[in-house]
Amino acid sequence: MRFRDKVVLITGGSSGIGKATVEAFLKEGAKVAVFDYHLNNDDTYNNYLSYQVDVRHSEQILTSVEQLVSEWGKIDILVNNAGIEFVAPIEETTEEDWDRVLDTNLKGLFLVSKTVLPYLKETKGVIVNTASQLALVGSSYFIAYTSSKSAILNFTRSLALETAKYGVRVNAVCPGAIDTPLLQRQFEDGKRGPQGTMADLVAMHPLGRLGKPEEIAKPILFLSSNDASFMTGSALVVDGGYVIK
Numbered sequence: 001m002r003f004r005d006k007v008v009l010i011t012g013g014s015s016g017i018g019k020a021t022v023e024a025f026l027k028e029g030a031k032v033a034v035f036d037y038h039l040n041n042d043d044t045y046n047n048y049l050s051y052q053v054d055v056r057h058s059e060q061i062l063t064s065v066e067q068l069v070s071e072w073g074k075i076d077i078l079v080n081n082a083g084i085e086f087v088a089p090i091e092e093t094t095e096e097d098w099d100r101v102l103d104t105n106l107k108g109l110f111l112v113s114k115t116v117l118p119y120l121k122e123t124k125g126v127i128v129n130t131a132s133q134l135a136l137v138g139s140s141y142f143i144a145y146t147s148s149k150s151a152i153l154n155f156t157r158s159l160a161l162e163t164a165k166y167g168v169r170v171n172a173v174c175p176g177a178i179d180t181p182l183l184q185r186q187f188e189d190g191k192r193g194p195q196g197t198m199a200d201l202v203a204m205h206p207l208g209r210l211g212k213p214e215e216i217a218k219p220i221l222f223l224s225s226n227d228a229s230f231m232t233g234s235a236l237v238v239d240g241g242y243v244i245k
């Protein structure tokens with residue numbers, strides 16, 4: 001019960017890695033709030049609140065953060081996890097595609113962090129950002145996605161420097177390919193566009209399989225816990241060996 005009575009806010013908590021992280025925090029005694037633009041009506045957890053928020057919109061974030069704090073009184077941990085992928089060659093990536101990916105993955109993280117930070121200063125809280133293994137290496141046909149994810153790492157470092165004096169730690173996790181709806185959607189036509197098949201993707205991971213959402217939730221809980229009390233500004237790579245190849 002490492003997180004008894006801690007208040008955790010998770011963006012993109014309705015699906016995949018975010019949902020597994022919600023469940024892991026609840027099991028360890030936390031109260032968990034989700035910001036997502038798609039809410040699951042079947043979530044009947046105790047100690048759970050969900051708000052329909054598009055992380056690209058500052059007014060929606062502000063209203064819901066204020067509601068959350070009036071409900072539970074504080075915020076201890078922020079997990080910036082909402083994100084979307086987009087696979088296409090640069091010449092087939094439109095300006096709208098670029099804006100949608102960068103606004104969701106990067107601007108959303110900026111807006112939510114900025115709004116929640118005053119509360120984290122009060123609790124000497126923690127931020128964990130979900131980046132990607134594609135923050136660390138290039139990848140053809142992922143121009144917008146890799147640009148957004150590598151920027152998250154320097155966002156993490158710069159914010160960690162800015163908040164260290166308040167006792168607020170900021171870290172990132174870099175997952176490899178994880179078996180979530182986001183990943184499955186990319187293979188709906190049997191192929192991940194020009195990147196090839198699922199077997200091709202699996203072969204890029206030396207451990208020879210996709211990761212499970214729970215295998216990212218656990219590192220996120222570690223970074224959020226006192227076990228990581230001397231970690232800030234770091235990027236924890238959890239990718240089945242993808243980037244060392």
Ligand SMILES: NC(=O)c1ccc[n+]([C@@H]2O[C@H](COP(=O)([O-])OP(=O)(O)OC[C@H]3O[C@@H](n4cnc5c(N)ncnc54)[C@H](O)[C@@H]3O)[C@@H](O)[C@H]2O)c1
Nearest residue numbers: 012014015016017036037054055082083132177178180182
């Ligand atoms: N699955 C992977 O292979 C993988 C690998 C590396 C990094 N990631 C990252 O992990 C994070 C979670 O991905 P996932 O695979 O669990 O995806 P997912 O699609 O299963 O879940 C993402 C959630 O984010 C929400 N979301 C998307 N845009 C939003 C917005 N503008 N406002 C509010 N909510 C929004 C979605 O509704 C969804 O519930 C993302 O940031 C993704 O880039 C995923």
